[in-house]
Amino acid sequence: MPSSVSIIGATGDLGFGLALRLAKAGVPVVIGSRDGGRAAEAAERAAAQVPGADVRGLANPEAAAASDLVVLSVPFASQAPTLRSLREALAPGTVLLDVTVPLAAAVGGRPTRVLSVWQGSAAQQAQELVPEGVTVVSGLHTVAARHLSDLDHALDEDTLIAGDDRAAKARVAELVGRIPGLRPIDAGRLEMARITEQLTALTIGINIRHKATAGLKVTGLPNGSAWG
Amino acid sequence: MPSSVSIIGATGDLGFGLALRLAKAGVPVVIGSRDGGRAAEAAERAAAQVPGADVRGLANPEAAAASDLVVLSVPFASQAPTLRSLREALAPGTVLLDVTVPLAAAVGGRPTRVLSVWQGSAAQQAQELVPEGVTVVSGLHTVAARHLSDLDHALDEDTLIAGDDRAAKARVAELVGRIPGLRPIDAGRLEMARITEQLTALTIGINIRHKATAGLKVTGLPNGSAWG
Numbered sequence: 240m241p242s243s244v245s246i247i248g249a250t251g252d253l254g255f256g257l258a259l260r261l262a263k264a265g266v267p268v269v270i271g272s273r274d275g276g277r278a279a280e281a282a283e284r285a286a287a288q289v290p291g292a293d294v295r296g297l298a299n300p301e302a303a304a305a306s307d308l309v310v311l312s313v314p315f316a317s318q319a320p321t322l323r324s325l326r327e328a329l330a331p332g333t334v335l336l337d338v339t340v341p342l343a344a345a346v347g348g349r350p351t352r353v354l355s356v357w358q359g360s361a362a363q364q365a366q367e368l369v370p371e372g373v374t375v376v377s378g379l380h381t382v383a384a385r386h387l388s389d390l391d392h393a394l395d396e397d398t399l400i401a402g403d404d405r406a407a408k409a410r411v412a413e414l415v416g417r418i419p420g421l422r423p424i425d426a427g428r429l430e431m432a433r434i435t436e437q438l439t440a441l442t443i444g445i446n447i448r449h450k451a452t453a454g455l456k457v458t459g460l461p462n463g464s465a466w467g
Numbered sequence: 468m469p470s471s472v473s474i475i476g477a478t479g480d481l482g483f484g485l486a487l488r489l490a491k492a493g494v495p496v497v498i499g500s501r502d503g504g505r506a507a508e509a510a511e512r513a514a515a516q517v518p519g520a521d522v523r524g525l526a527n528p529e530a531a532a533a534s535d536l537v538v539l540s541v542p543f544a545s546q547a548p549t550l551r552s553l554r555e556a557l558a559p560g561t562v563l564l565d566v567t568v569p570l571a572a573a574v575g576g577r578p579t580r581v582l583s584v585w586q587g588s589a590a591q592q593a594q595e596l597v598p599e600g601v602t603v604v605s606g607l608h609t610v611a612a613r614h615l616s617d618l619d620h621a622l623d624e625d626t627l628i629a630g631d632d633r634a635a636k637a638r639v640a641e642l643v644g645r646i647p648g649l650r651p652i653d654a655g656r657l658e659m660a661r662i663t664e665q666l667t668a669l670t671i672g673i674n675i676r677h678k679a680t681a682g683l684k685v686t687g688l689p690n691g692s693a694w695g
Contacts, residue, residue, distance in 0.1 A: 427672040458682040
C-alpha cells in the first residue's frame with residue numbers, strides 16, 4: 240500500500256482532478272482545503288466517483304501534516320500566504336510538489352501571460368518559503384484539470400518534472416507514473432520551472448485558439464528512458 | 468512551383484538541415500552565408516543529397532534579397548549584427564522567420580539556460596531590428612538540427628509558430644507543413660516567443676539527461692485543426 244498523498248487546494252479544479260486520478264490508482268489521498276468542511280465534502284464527492292477509494296478531507300494544515308508527500312495546488316496569489324500558513328505543519332523530510340503557475344491572471348492580466356517571479360519561478364519561490372528540510376519539486380503544468388477530472392478520458396501525455404533533489408524528484412515521478420497515460424519526464428533542476436511553468440500559459444493560449452484541451456508530449460526519447 | 472525561400476545562416480547545422488528538408492519538399496532554396504563561396508559549397512552539398520533540388524548559394528545580403536520569405540538561423544550573438552547588415556537587403560513585404568534562441572551559451576553560459584532579452588524574446592528583438600514593412604514570425608525552436616539534416620529520419624513532431632501578422636504566420640505554417648512529419652501549431656502572438664524560444668533550452672537539457680534527440684508534440688487538438 241503506497242503512503243498517502245495530501246493535496247493542498249484540492250477543492251480547486253486541478254487539485255480535485257489529481258485527487259480523483261490518484262485515488263483511482265489506489266493511492267490514499269488527503270484532500271486539503273482552507274475550510275475543513277469543504278474538504279470533507281470534496282472527499283465525499285471523490286469517493287462517490289471512485290468506489291473503494293481511500294480519500295479523506297482535512298483543513299490545509301492537518302492535511303499538510305498527514306503525508307510526507309504534499310501537493311500544493313493553489314492559485315499563484317495564494318501560494319505564498321498558503322505556504323506561510325503551513326510552516327508549522329510541513330515536517331522536515333516532506334516532499335512538496337508545487338504545481339503553481341505565476342499566470343498574469345493573478346493580477347488581472349491574461350492567462351496567456353506570466354508574471355516574472357523574483358526567484359525565477361513559482362517553484363523557486365516555494366523553496367524559499369518552506370521550512371528547512373522540505374524539498375520542493377515542480378510539475379504537472381501542462382496537464383489539463385478538465386482531463387484529469389474526467390475519469391473517462393484516456394490520458395496520453397507527458398508531464399515535465401523539475402527539482403534539485405534526485406530522490407524527491409524520483410518519488411514524485413513514481414507517484415505521477417501511477418496515473419495511466421501520464422508519463423513523467425525529468426526536466427532537470429528546479430530552476431527549469433522557469434520554463435515549465437510558462438507552458439501553462441502556452442497551452443491556455445493554444446486551447447483558446449484551437450478550442451482544444453491541449454497537453455504536451457516529448458518525442459525522440461529512447462524507449463523506457465523517460466525517467467533520466 | 469512555390470516561390471523560393473532564403474535561409475540566412477544555412478551553413479549552420481539547423482539552417483542546413485532545414486535547407487535539405489525544404490529542398491526535398493520541392494521548395495527552391497537559397498542558402499545564405501557570410502561568405503558567398505561557403506554558401507555555394509553548401510548548396511552543392513545539399514544538391515548532392517537531394518537529387519533534382521533547386522538550391523543555390525549566395526552571400527547573406529544577396530540571399531536575403533532573393534526571396535520574400537527569409538529564414539534567420541544564426542547564433543543569438545550574431546542575430547543583431549546580421550539583421551543590421553541586411554537592412555538594405557530585406558525588402559518591404561518580406562516575411563522573416565526567426566529561429567534564434569537566446570541561449571546563455573552566447574555569453575559562455577549553459578545551453579540549458581536562456582538570457583533575458585530586453586524586448587522579451589529574440590524574435591521581438593528581430594522585429595525591432597528589421598526595416599519597416601518586414602514581418603517577423605518565430606518558430607522551429609524544438610526541431611533538432613540532427614533530425615532535420617538526417618533525411619532518413621522520419622520526423623513526427625510539432626513546431627510552435629508565433630507571430631502578430633496572421634497572413635505571415637499562415638505563410639510560414641504552409642512552408643513548414645511541406646516537410647513531412649512536421650506539424651505547425653499556431654502558438655499565438657509574437658510575444659509568445661518568450662515561451663517558445665525557451666523550449667530549446669528545455670529540450671537541450673532533456674537531450675543531455677536522456678541521451679536523446681527530443682522534440683515536442685501538442686496533444687489534445689481536434690483533428691485537422693492544428694492551424695488555428
